Amino acid sequence: MKTCQKLGQLILVIFLAGITAQLALAQQQNSAKNATRDRYASRAPAAGGIHEDIAPKFTKRYQEWKEEFLSTDIGKAQWDMYSHHPYLQLTITVGGKNAEGAGTGKYKWNDKGELIAATIVLGERIHEGYPSAVYYPVMNALEPFESRNLIAGTTLAATKIAHEFGHVMKISSTPQDLYHLQVQLVPIYNKIFLSNGYNVNDPRLVDLAKKMGGNPVEIWEDREYWGEANAMLFLKDRVEKEKYHCRLFAKIKRAVEEYAKDYEARFAEIAKEQGAIYTCGWR
Numbered sequence: 024m025k026t027c028q029k030l031g032q033l034i035l036v037i038f039l040a041g042i043t044a045q046l047a048l049a050q051q052q053n054s055a056k057n058a059t060r061d062r063y064a065s066r067a068p069a070a071g072g073i074h075e076d077i078a079p080k081f082t083k084r085y086q087e088w089k090e091e092f093l094s095t096d097i098g099k100a101q102w103d104m105y106s107h108h109p110y111l112q113l114t115i116t117v118g119g120k121n122a123e124g125a126g127t128g129k130y131k132w133n134d135k136g137e138l139i140a141a142t143i144v145l146g147e148r149i150h151e152g153y154p155s156a157v158y159y160p161v162m163n164a165l166e167p168f169e170s171r172n173l174i175a176g177t178t179l180a181a182t183k184i185a186h187e188f189g190h191v192m193k194i195s196s197t198p199q200d201l202y203h204l205q206v207q208l209v210p211i212y213n214k215i216f217l218s219n220g221y222n223v224n225d226p227r228l229v230d231l232a233k234k235m236g237g238n239p240v241e242i243w244e245d246r247e248y249w250g251e252a253n254a255m256l257f258l259k260d261r262v263e264k265e266k267y268h269c270r271l272f273a274k275i276k277r278a279v280e281e282y283a284k285d286y287e288a289r290f291a292e293i294a295k296e297q298g299a300i301y302t303c304g305w306r
């Protein structure tokens with residue numbers, strides 16, 4: 024467990040350092056890009072940036088969700104980083120089958136192994152619907168606060184956007200080969216698992232899990248908890264001045280302790296990030 028916690032902390036440091044490094048790199052390369060652009064004004068713009076592909080019928084609600092996300096320093100910093108990114112094109116769209124959920128995918132890498140494309144699909148009603156506390160301890164914690172009119176649906180929507188940005192950030196630091204290996208091996212693992220009487224100790228499954236860095240559930244929950252970690256970073260900024268912020272963070276803490284004990288370190292680090300005054304019971 025200790026090793027696990029240490030590893031969790033290390034990954035968190037890498038994740039947070041990754042955000043900072045990505046921000047710095049984007050800023051640096053952007054100023055270089057602008058300088059080049061000024062000199063060669065007729066050149067085609069670089070491929071990086073945020074491409075918003077929103078149907079007119081969703082524009083109004085999308086702008087409200089986006090404004091809420093941008094109302095925080097962390098949301099603004101992450102948005103700026105991707106809108107000025109030198110090579111990653113992040114497409115954001117509204118629609119899809121999952122009206123109250125969202126998803127991130129369509130990843131592409133260049134020859135240097137850098138992530139150059141990702142797409143976030145936001146459901147048309149992400150301002151409604153709370154996912155389960157088991158895998159979504161942060162988004163789920165908002166529910167009682169909305170029913171008491173302390174938060175609005177737009178805050179829930181912006182938290183879901185932050186969760187998806189967390190996926191993009193994590194995938195940017197995931198080796199392309201590992202991601203493709205997981206995509207390739209997860210269906211093979213599941214096929215064996217369903218045909219061997221659900222025996223996870225089957226040597227074939229142990230071997231596959233070793234190759235891809237965990238079994239499919241572990242890989243999936245790790246990804247979702249990175250999304251939730253970024254959702255928590257956003258909420259920390261969003262509610263820090265609200266009277267109920269400690270109640271909200273205590274609720275997140277209880278869910279993490281109950282369902283995500285092995286991942287507690289990454290949430291605790293975020294809770295502690297701004298100093299003891301905001302820890303609200305996190306140690």
Ligand SMILES: [Zn+2]
Pocket residue numbers: 186190246247250
């Ligand atoms: Zn997710």
